[in-house]
Amino acid sequence: MRTALVIGTGLIGTSAAQALARRGVTVHLADHDPEQARTAAALGAGTSEAPDGPVDLCVVAVPPAHVAGTLADAMRRGVARGYLDVASVKGGPRRELESLGLDLAAYIGTHPMSGRERSGPLAASADLFEGRPWVLTPTRDTDTEVLNLALELVALCRAVPVVMDADAHDRAVALVSHMPHLVASMVAARLENAEETAVRLCGQGIRDVTRIAASDPRMWIDILSANPGPVADLLAEVSADLDEAVTALRGLQSADASKRQDGAAGVEGVLRRGNAGQARVPGKHGTAPTAYEIVAVLIDDQPGQLARIFADAERAGVNVEDVRIEHATGQQAGLVQLMVEPQAAPVLAAALRERGWSLRQ
Template sequence: MRTALVIGTGLIGTSIALALSARGVRVHLEDRDPDQVRTAAALGAGTEEPVTGRVELAVVAVPPAYIAAAVADVQRRAVADGCIDVGSVKGGPRRELAALGGDPAGYLGTHPMSGKERSGPLAATADLFEGRPWVLTPTPETRTEVLNLVLELVALCRAVPVVMEADAHDRAVALVSHTPQLISSLVAARLEHAEESAVRLSGQGIRDVTRIAASTPQMWLDILSANPGPVADVLAALAGDLEETVRSLRAMESGDQERRAGGAARIETVLRRGNAGRERVPGKHGAAPAVYETVGVPITDRPGELARIFADAGAAGVNIEDVRIEHATGQQAGLVQLMVDPMAAPRLIASLRERGWAIRQ
């Protein structure tokens, strides 16, 4: 691939443009907001110059409600050999494009399964998609040349192609992406008017659950408006589970020993179902989730502390598989949790202690 056009210079569009530009592709940038185009271009994502002639592939990175019209416009202008979108909903835009008289052979709906709670070009990175699934939804009408261009794009972004049917994709993301966003927002909303004394007790658990609640509301309203049915189906099933859980907890308040035991048994079932579901979430590089040993290291909030921990771990010859930081409320201190292979944990602990670190296990 030598040339591309990216329409929409938000987080996803700019990240794609950065990845392509870094690998020698000439990328043209378009956006209805000229400031965003200038920002993306200044970051090295591509050029503001309009397309002259045709590019090989156009990437439409706009909200779901505008995908079909944007793809139809690309095809009408004949500025690209093929066109894709990277929206988080696939079935609706395809049907809308057909209603607009678009060419299904020159279009392929895709969805890179990666993002951040921050939006806009300044949040973009060239490695955003590295190792992440990138869903492709080709149909029998899709031209082979277009599919090949898209596979090359995915490879240039170092993502992993996954082929799915469009409506199956929409049901899947309702479960693994769209519903979690709403649940995170609902839990975070409980904090809005909570007592300050309660909020100050917040630990890593509430931070984990509410992290994505910081996402832009308008962006998620656009996404949910394009996939309301499948999301409502998942929430309806979840509501049933919640109602049963509430009844079980009420039973545990009862003075009747048998009712308390029954309620506790049902809560245990919910927790075990959660364990089983969590075990199915892919781990590092898409593999089955591994079980890591956690080594806790208290640190102060001083420049260079994290870098020193990682350097000392590297000197011990131990690979850090994952890391979490738990901040101490009201103090300039925190706890760094280093996740490592269980076989490597004793070596890491001994090495860090030799270098003066306190260890909390």
């Protein structure tokens, strides 16, 4: 791939363009807002000037509702040898293109499973896709050259290719992305009119659950409008679980001992199913999840504290598998939770204590 045209210079389009440009591809940028394309160009994503002739690959990075129309226009103009989109739904756009009577040999639907709460070119990063799955949905009609161009794009963005059927993809993202976003938003909505004294008690748990609720609602309306059926089906299942949990909790509230017992069993059932589902979430690098031990270290909110902890862990010969930071309420301090292999936890704890760190259980 020597040349590419990226249509749509939001977070995903600009990030892909930056990754391609960084690796020597001449990237042309287009957007319905020319100022946004110029902003992306200023950030090193390519040039906002139109290409002189057909490019190797056209990447359409527009909202799902506009994918088919944008692709159809580009294909009729013959702007590239191959075409792909990066929308978060795949079945609908392909069916729309088929209904328009286009030859889809030169097209492949794709979806990089990466993003941020912020949108627009200023939120973009050439490293956004590194190590992340990038779904490809070829069909029997897809030209081999186009599939290879898509695979080259994924490789240049340093993502991991995953081949799926388009409709299976849409059901999967409804489960792991679209439905969770709505649930997170519903939980976060409980905080809108909550008393300030309650909100000040927010800890890492509520932060983890509501983090994605900070995303742009307009972008999510586009996404959910393109995949409403599978998301609604899943929410109906969540609704049934909520009804069950409410009934169980009311039982715990009852003066009747048998109802309290049934309520406890119902709540435990919900929690245990949650344990089983969470255990299936892949671990590092997509491998089976691993149970790590946590070494919790109290730190001051000062420059260099994290660097010192990691340096001391390195001196102890311990690899930190993951890390979380929980900030203390009303204090310039916090807990750094270092996740390590179980056999390494006592070694790291002893080394950190020896170097003066204060550990917490």
